[in-house]
Amino acid sequence: MKQQFLIFTDLDGTLLDHHTYRFDAAQPMLETLEKLAIPVIPITSKTRAELLALRVALNNQHPFVTENGAAVFIPKGYFSTQPEETENVGDFWVRSFSPVRLFWVQLLESLAHSFRGDFTYFSKMGEASIVQHTGLSPDAAALANDREFSEPVLWTGSEAKKTEFKTMLAEHGMWVIEGGRFLHISNGSDKGKALTWLTQTYQQQWPDRAITTVALGDSHNDLAMLEACDQPIIIQSPTKHRPRLTSNSSVINSRLPGPEGWSESLERYLKVGMT
Ligand SMILES: [Mg+2]
Numbered sequence: 511m512k513q514q515f516l517i518f519t520d521l522d523g524t525l526l527d528h529h530t531y532r533f534d535a536a537q538p539m540l541e542t543l544e545k546l547a548i549p550v551i552p553i554t555s556k557t558r559a560e561l562l563a564l565r566v567a568l569n570n571q572h573p574f575v576t577e578n579g580a581a582v583f584i585p586k587g588y589f590s591t592q593p594e595e596t597e598n599v600g601d602f603w604v605r606s607f608s609p610v611r612l613f614w615v616q617l618l619e620s621l622a623h624s625f626r627g628d629f630t631y632f633s634k635m636g637e638a639s640i641v642q643h644t645g646l647s648p649d650a651a652a653l654a655n656d657r658e659f660s661e662p663v664l665w666t667g668s669e670a671k672k673t674e675f676k677t678m679l680a681e682h683g684m685w686v687i688e689g690g691r692f693l694h695i696s697n698g699s700d701k702g703k704a705l706t707w708l709t710q711t712y713q714q715q716w717p718d719r720a721i722t723t724v725a726l727g728d729s730h731n732d733l734a735m736l737e738a739c740d741q742p743i744i745i746q747s748p749t750k751h752r753p754r755l756t757s758n759s760s761v762i763n764s765r766l767p768g769p770e771g772w773s774e775s776l777e778r779y780l781k782v783g784m785t
Pocket residue numbers: 520521522523524727728729
């Protein structure tokens with residue numbers, strides 16, 4: 511049986527440099543993987559709008575996962591038949607794991623009276639305020655605000671109230687992932703579930719190949735995907751502690767941060783030279 515690797519990768523701080531968002535150092539390895547027909551599948555907190563721009567720069571035509579695992583986008587025609595459980599959305603077959611943005615906005619509106627002045631969120635902030643709090647350019651902020659399945663929360667209240675907020679959500683079966691500056695609320699969708707579903711889809715579509723999944727990430731919100739894959743690779747971060755895996759799988763730790771570490775650890779694991 512032909513061996514087939516699938517490379518699932520976080521973007522910020524992993525394939526993209528933490529500070530500059532550049533990926534020059536990974537370019538030769540990206541080209542090598544494309545030549546070897548090894549798909550590189552972005553799996554990120556970014557939105558579809560952000561990904562569509564980035565895929566052009568990356569010259570990547572493979573599926574991708576947006577908003578922290580909320581949805582998997584597969585380009586139409588990528589597989590010979592439409593995968594099960596997907597919907598037709600524009601040029602993509604889409605499998606979503608989360609309610610739509612409006613659900614989250616309405617949930618936050620309903621909580622506002624109990625947490626007066628403790629939080630705000632993207633659609634309430636408006637783009638000028640998003641620019642101010644993210645450091646993104648106005649154009650980039652507009653793409654980040656073009657959300658489909660989630661609503662980032664900016665916490666401005668006390669730690670005690672934040673704990674109360676998390677507890678209240680947990681009682682409704684939802685939990686909070688703390689990103690850099692924003693809180694992300696999830697109903698259980700995560701990068702791990704998206705990786706597992708997409709891997710099963712590849713396996714159904716390519717039954718004559720033995721699939722091995724590799725996942726690369728640099729932070730806590732990558733844990734679920736690192737634990738769901740066959741070979742986790744943790745990319746060194748200049749700002750974050752290494753995420754700690756509970757499974758005792760043979761994790762690879764990169765020796766360098768960002769795209770340099772991305773290339774170096776894949777070269778070591780796959781034993782392929784860079785072009
Ligand atoms: Mg990251």
